[in-house]
Amino acid sequence: MSANFWTDQKFTKRDYTKQKLPKGDYENCRFVDCLFSKGYLDNQNFVECTFEGCDLTNTNIANTTFNDVTFKDCKMVGVQFETCSQLLLSLRFSGCNLSVASFNGMDLPRIGFQDCKLHQTDFSEAHLKQAEFSGCDLENALFENTNLEQSDFTSATNFNIDPSINHIKKTRFSEGGLIGLLKKYDIVVT
Template identity: 75%
Template sequence: MAKTFWTDQEFTKQDYTHQKLPKGDYENCRFVDCLFSEGYLDNQNFVECTFEGCDLTNANIAHTTFHDVTFTDCKMVGVQFETCNHLLLTLHFTGCNLSVASFQGLNLPSIIFEDCKFHQTDFTETFLKGAKFTNCDLENAIFEGTDLEKTDFRSSINFNIDPSLNRLKKTRFKKDGLIGLLKKYDIVVS
């Protein structure tokens, strides 16, 4: 089956849970309130696209290219980002639920996450140097072997980061958030 090229198209309220999104290259396209839950987005190419209010829960994104792609107010529970194409990977997230997702081993320097939920999300061995987690909830998120140099957690909550297992040089925290660095010691700070 030949791939198709779409540019400057808008896809609104489409249900791709039973019928797959046609294989192809999508450039500067907009997906609004579309359902991809449990669906297949594998082997696609998205360049400068936006996903707004979409449900991508447990979507298969294996070998998919995301270059300068923005996700806004999307449900992305369980998405395995490490399976996508790492070449040219550039992502932006605002208001998304990324719980139980995985970014394991990805190179995401200076990525910005705004108002996102990361409950039990895996950031093991992820390169997040210079990243910003703005107003994010990181309850039970996994950071192990993660490069968090110059990463900004000042407005985020519920993180548990072991300084002995991660690179934290010049990482930014608010004073009242420092307890998230001490949880492994089971000490009480009041």
């Protein structure tokens, strides 16, 4: 266990690009409008924490534990989630920009994305069984050898999922979204 421990703290409008967030364990803490862009959040432990309106663009999260962590209205462009600790990993995203982020090869059953921008996000080789993509824009998101069984895309837009190279058993799509399963055939549906 780390020597530094913070619980039930609120960190507001802090700039962690010049001075790093102190290494330690953060439990039930809130980070509001904080700047971490191109910074380091590596080797940290977050349990039941919330990040709201924060900029985490290209932030290094290597070996960081995220246990029951929620990101709301955050900018997280280019974040490489596969570098974080997989132990006790539990994430939720709402209203976030996760463009060019990567979840490559991760095991994330029941992960929730709500109203997120996921342009060019990499979900290759990920296990996303029962994932929720409510109101998400998945333009050019990469799904390759991805387990999407029982996931929900009924209100997602702009996705391109090839059923021949992904697992989509009992995955839910809206009738209008079915075109996202046929894009590789370059057909016209009217």
